[in-house]
Amino acid sequence: FAAHRARAETLLARLKAEGIGHHIAGKRVASDSGKTFTTTSPIDRSVLAEVARGDAADIDKAAQAAAKAFKSWRNLDPDKRRAILHKVADVIEAHADDIALLECVDTGQAHRFMAKAAVRGAENFRFFADRAPQARDGLSLPTKDHWNVTTRVPIGPVGVITPWNTPFMLSTWKIAPALAAGCTVVHKPAEWSPVTADLLPRLLAEAGVPEGVLNTVHGFGEDAGKALTQHPAIKAIGFVGESSTGSAIMAQGSATLKRVHFELGGKNPVIVFDDADLDRALDAAIFMIYSLNGERCTSSSRLLVQEGIAAEFSARIAERVRALKVGHPLDPSTEIGPLIHERHYSKVCSYFDIAREDGATIAAGGKPFAGPGGGFYVEPTLVTGATNAMRVAQEEIFGPYLTVVPFKDEQEAIAIANDVNYGLTGYVWTRDMERALRVADELEAGMIWLNSENVRHLPTPFGGMKSSGIGRDGGDYSFDFYMETKNICLAK
Numbered sequence: 001f002a003a004h005r006a007r008a009e010t011l012l013a014r015l016k017a018e019g020i021g022h023h024i025a026g027k028r029v030a031s032d033s034g035k036t037f038t039t040t041s042p043i044d045r046s047v048l049a050e051v052a053r054g055d056a057a058d059i060d061k062a063a064q065a066a067a068k069a070f071k072s073w074r075n076l077d078p079d080k081r082r083a084i085l086h087k088v089a090d091v092i093e094a095h096a097d098d099i100a101l102l103e104c105v106d107t108g109q110a111h112r113f114m115a116k117a118a119v120r121g122a123e124n125f126r127f128f129a130d131r132a133p134q135a136r137d138g139l140s141l142p143t144k145d146h147w148n149v150t151t152r153v154p155i156g157p158v159g160v161i162t163p164w165n166t167p168f169m170l171s172t173w174k175i176a177p178a179l180a181a182g183c184t185v186v187h188k189p190a191e192w193s194p195v196t197a198d199l200l201p202r203l204l205a206e207a208g209v210p211e212g213v214l215n216t217v218h219g220f221g222e223d224a225g226k227a228l229t230q231h232p233a234i235k236a237i238g239f240v241g242e243s244s245t246g247s248a249i250m251a252q253g254s255a256t257l258k259r260v261h262f263e264l265g266g267k268n269p270v271i272v273f274d275d276a277d278l279d280r281a282l283d284a285a286i287f288m289i290y291s292l293n294g295e296r297c298t299s300s301s302r303l304l305v306q307e308g309i310a311a312e313f314s315a316r317i318a319e320r321v322r323a324l325k326v327g328h329p330l331d332p333s334t335e336i337g338p339l340i341h342e343r344h345y346s347k348v349c350s351y352f353d354i355a356r357e358d359g360a361t362i363a364a365g366g367k368p369f370a371g372p373g374g375g376f377y378v379e380p381t382l383v384t385g386a387t388n389a390m391r392v393a394q395e396e397i398f399g400p401y402l403t404v405v406p407f408k409d410e411q412e413a414i415a416i417a418n419d420v421n422y423g424l425t426g427y428v429w430t431r432d433m434e435r436a437l438r439v440a441d442e443l444e445a446g447m448i449w450l451n452s453e454n455v456r457h458l459p460t461p462f463g464g465m466k467s468s469g470i471g472r473d474g475g476d477y478s479f480d481f482y483m484e485t486k487n488i489c490l491a492k
């Protein structure tokens with residue numbers, strides 16, 4: 001803890017002195033307007049840095065820089081692109097410890113999780129780097145009179161808009177495939193967590209990524225974000241964030257016919273049948289909602305438990321929840337840190353009363369927590385006695401907050417699981433594999449884990465149904481979004 005603190009202090013002193021600027025065409029610049037905003041730490045509300053506040057003029061410069069850099073990046077020998085992106089992964093690995101520390105202070109998420117998230121950022125680059133040489137591959141579809149050859153070409157400069165939860169990992173998850181496909185990027189990071197987004201273009205430059213290939217414009221959604229989605233030079237928007245923001249982006253991008261890819265909110269069920277390995281199910285249920293402060297799109301925020309075991313299973317969960325360690329995010333023993341921002345903290349806290357008013361029971365937690373630094377801490381919370389119609393079972397709370405809803409049988413479990421607007425993930429625990437597969441087939445969600453918690457294998461498709469998203473990321477799915485498919489027909 002002491003070592004983490006000392007290193008973080010050094011990094012923060014540098015950050016405060018330098019401030020956070022945009023990165024456009026290889027240069028770190030202020031906003032044209034000269035405007036800035038202040039970013040603070042959720043641990044103690046201390047000022048971390050003044051951040052350039054971008055608007056349409058800054059977005060225009062960044063989009064022009066991305067357009068200018070596009071042709072040579074697109075035409076670069078893919079083996080060279082592969083080598084450069086591997087170098088990016090090396091550089092990220094070399095800075096992973098600092099990235100993790102900065103991310104903890106910026107977002108409030110516990111070091112034990114953020115250390116892994118920084119390394120995963122490097123993996124994202126390595127994974128897509130290896131696929132760069134095959135990105136343009138297509139099919140041969142001959143007829144008796146013609147040769148047909150399909151190929152893919154990068155779509156052009158693209159916009160990437162990211163949220164504040166695990167900001168470094170998520171940014172790399174969107175930006176790495178875009179660059180591997182041969183696109184150039186304008187990135188608009190979340191205004192509540194701009195710190196590591198300031199680092200990323202510098203790391204890319206250190207690895208030899210040419211200027212203009214990644215441009216970053218900081219600022220708010222309603223000005224910088226909106227301008228990016230409306231810019232005619234930007235051919236597609238990869239967006240991760242709230243469902244309502246996805247709707248706004250779709251409307252904003254309609255005039256320029258933007259291609260969109262949305263990774264949005266969730267209200268994901270973990271379904272536990274009475275024949276499950278209950279010890280493993282318990283560990284997974286705890287991990288999937290109380291890690292990363294519950295500020296995670298794939299978190300299982302609804303626990304559907306079969307009636308016969310509901311009381312005992314809920315009691316065991318409550319006991320574990322009460323034992324979770326809330327504390328300073330840089331302390332290696334901390335499991336839950338402060339929530340990202342005062343507004344989000346107020347939102348999560350409002351669900352303590354909402355649960356009570358709706359007639360549910362707070363079985364554990366249910367209060368703000370007086371943590372070190374006086375920041376936005378809450379007690380990890382478990383709500384029982386809920387029905388699926390209650391707001392705590394329907395709305396994305398996005399905190400360490402789990403709602404238990406009992407069910408009678410398989411059909412009722414499926415009906416409850418699907419009775420929400422969202423459809424990102426589902427988790428099923430049972431020893432009956434036929435039932436597991438039947439339930440998986442019926443669940444309205446893009447990703448299902450059977451007898452396991454969320455483990456990612458990067459070639460597999462990642463994305464949601466219903467209000468949880470449009471499109472899939474991962475493996476070749478990412479390239480399909482960042483590339484146009486073209487058919488070339490030649491008479492025999």
Ligand code: NAD
Pocket residue numbers: 161162163164165170188189190191219220221222224225226229240241242243245246248249252262263264265266296297298396398424464468469
């Ligand atoms: P948000 O939608 O408020 O903001 C996300 C980004 O969009 C920010 O950079 C913001 O500035 C920008 N933005 C806001 N309004 C905009 C507009 N009109 N035009 C263009 N850009 C705009 O989301 P958040 O609160 O930062 O993040 C939390 C949400 O993200 C949760 O709902 C969570 O489930 C979701 N999320 C989903 C996934 C997934 O993979 N499905 C992953 C992580 C987070």
